[in-house]
Amino acid sequence: MEAPSPDLLDEQLFTMARTTNKFQNRGVDEAVLRRLYDLYKWGPTAMNSQPARVVFVTSLKAKARLAATLMHGNVEKTLRAPVTAIIARDTRFFEYLPVQFPAVPSARELFSGNEGLAHETAVRNTTLQGAYLILAARLVGLGAGPMSGFDAQALDREFFPEGRFKSDFLVNLGYPDPEGNFPRAPRLEFEEVARVI
Numbered sequence: 001m002e003a004p005s006p007d008l009l010d011e012q013l014f015t016m017a018r019t020t021n022k023f024q025n026r027g028v029d030e031a032v033l034r035r036l037y038d039l040y041k042w043g044p045t046a047m048n049s050q051p052a053r054v055v056f057v058t059s060l061k062a063k064a065r066l067a068a069t070l071m072h073g074n075v076e077k078t079l080r081a082p083v084t085a086i087i088a089r090d091t092r093f094f095e096y097l098p099v100q101f102p103a104v105p106s107a108r109e110l111f112s113g114n115e116g117l118a119h120e121t122a123v124r125n126t127t128l129q130g131a132y133l134i135l136a137a138r139l140v141g142l143g144a145g146p147m148s149g150f151d152a153q154a155l156d157r158e159f160f161p162e163g164r165f166k167s168d169f170l171v172n173l174g175y176p177d178p179e180g181n182f183p184r185a186p187r188l189e190f191e192e193v194a195r196v197i
Contacts, residue, residue, distance in 0.1 A: 013138055020143025021077050022180020028082045036136050043132030045125040047107055048100045051093035052129035053165050055086040065158050071149040081172035088165040089126035094118060126168045143176030
């Protein structure tokens with residue numbers, strides 16, 4: 001099978017891809033969500049820490065629980081999305097490091113003894129993994145609508161009552177309805193955001 005051209009990948013991942021706010025009335029098979037994970041898990045994280053944990057919310061009952069934690073403007077589009085991924089961080093991600101990062105045998109102790117470092121590492125790398133999930137969704141043909149606009153404490157009480165996982169952000173997933181996009185907003189130019197030194 002011939003690999004997609006760089007231009008097609010540019011379009012699929014970035015230049016033609018859009019934040020999806022409206023989805024087709026079509027479910028997403030669990031096999032597609034598993035494929036999504038099999039792609040995004042390969043994105044790099046610090047010390048291969050992989051702190052992100054994801055709950056794919058699909059049932060009407062679970063969606064109702066989620067809706068109760070959302071800001072008003074996010075409720076309807078979330079209820080209409082076939083899937084909402086809760087991207088959360090494992091506050092004890094470092095317990096897996098002896099297997100995930102055997103190159104540094106003391107990696108677990110580095111984090112278990114430093115709550116601030118563990119928190120900073122988990123937040124940064126969970127967000128990275130959430131971004132990888134969005135790109136992987138585009139590769140498997142899904143649209144992605146990432147969002148904040150929820151009560152994190154309420155969501156965590158509802159979905160993570162044991163307290164180990166903490167929500168970071170949400171991503172609505174499904175097959176995009178091309179009629180549901182806002183007009184594309186402008187992006188800043190290179191000179192406005194970057195410099196080469």
